[in-house]
Amino acid sequence: MADTEVSMDTQNELNDLRMSDGAVPLYEHVKSFIKDVVNPMSEEFHRLGEGKTDIWSYAPGQLEALEKAKDEAKKQGLWNFFLPDAETGEGLKNLDYAYIAAELGKNPLASESMNCSAPDTGNMEVLERVGTPEQKERWLKPLLEGKIRSAFAMTEPALPSSDAKNVSMSAVLEGDEWVINGEKFYISGAGDPRCKIMITMVKTSPDAAPNKQQSQILVPLPHPGVTILGPMHVFGDPDAPHGHMHIRFENVRVPKENMLLGEGRGFEISQL
Incomplete structure (x- = not known):
């Protein structure tokens, strides 16, 4: 009986989806900040953008x-x-962050105001966990400071690319450079003029085991051979200037040091 009671207590603890007491003050602070700072700024941001002719840019005063x-x-x-x-x-547990993320989702500019916007969040987590000191200094640091934006390039035309094992865009090592060829689409954030780096999923080892063929390589923007063909529309909306872009890579050359974690470890990184 005692064992059963302990087991039930443990199960109840695992099923407890309440926010921790320690996170409540931060949660309330976030809500107040959205109400007092983000919402008024958002109104001004959209007012400044009214009537702009280039949807892939920001009107004067918006970014300020x-x-x-x-x-x-x-x-x-x-x-x-x-x-x-x-x-x-912040060192939050995922459960506590989920409550905060729900509040951030109520205003499209709230997440960016607190540097919690996708795809930067996932990209920063990857760089924080597997990036070299040089990669962190060049890309993670400005991302953590909110000075640049980023994109994650995995999805490809005509392939079920949500499964990373299906990625086909090639990267071949020539001397000290990776040469990348292929296309990606629905690449969120690549339309933003502040997007300066893409974590790009490529196939480097086609003869390896299925989950060892892929690698992730850092490709700066803008970069020779990288052409943004245009936006992918979602329910008729291009989501400018953030965008979900169709991108062509033609003999794109990046230093071999731009590899993340190691050749053939892209699928592993995607499981982080």
């Missing part, structure tokens, strides 16, 4: 308004919640 909110978020300690148990983040 956003940066002002970001600076205030940093000042108030509301920054980089998404990195669990990491020195670079």
Whole structure:
């Protein structure tokens, strides 16, 4: 009987989906910040963007308004919640972050105001976990500071690319450079003029085991041979200037040091 009671208590604890007491003050702080800072900034941001002719750019004053909110978020300690148990983040458990993320989702500019926007969140987590010191200095640091944006390029035309084993875009090592050829589409964030780096899933070892054929390589933007063909529309919306872009890679050359973790470890990284 005692064993059964312990087992039931343990099960009840595992099923407890309440926010931890320690995260409640931060949660309330986030809600207040959205109400007092993000919502008014958002109104100004959209007002400034009315009537702009180039949907793939920002109107004068828009980014300045956003940066002002970001600076205030940093000042108030509301920054980089998404990195669990990491020195670079808030150290929140995923369950606690889920409650905060639900609040961030209520205003399209709230996540970016606190540097918790996808796809930057996942890219920063990858770089934080597997990046070299040089990769972290060049790309992770400005991402953590909210100075640049990023993209993750995996999905390919005519392939069920949600399974990373199906990725076919080739990368061949020539001397000290990887040469990349192929196409990607629905690459979220690549339309933003502030997007400066893409984590790109490629096939480097076609004769290896199915889960050892892929690698992830850092490709800067803009870069010779990388052509953004245009946006993919979602329910008729191009989602400018963020965008979900169709991109062609033609003999794109990047240093071999741009490889993440090691050749053939791309599928492994995607499981992090």
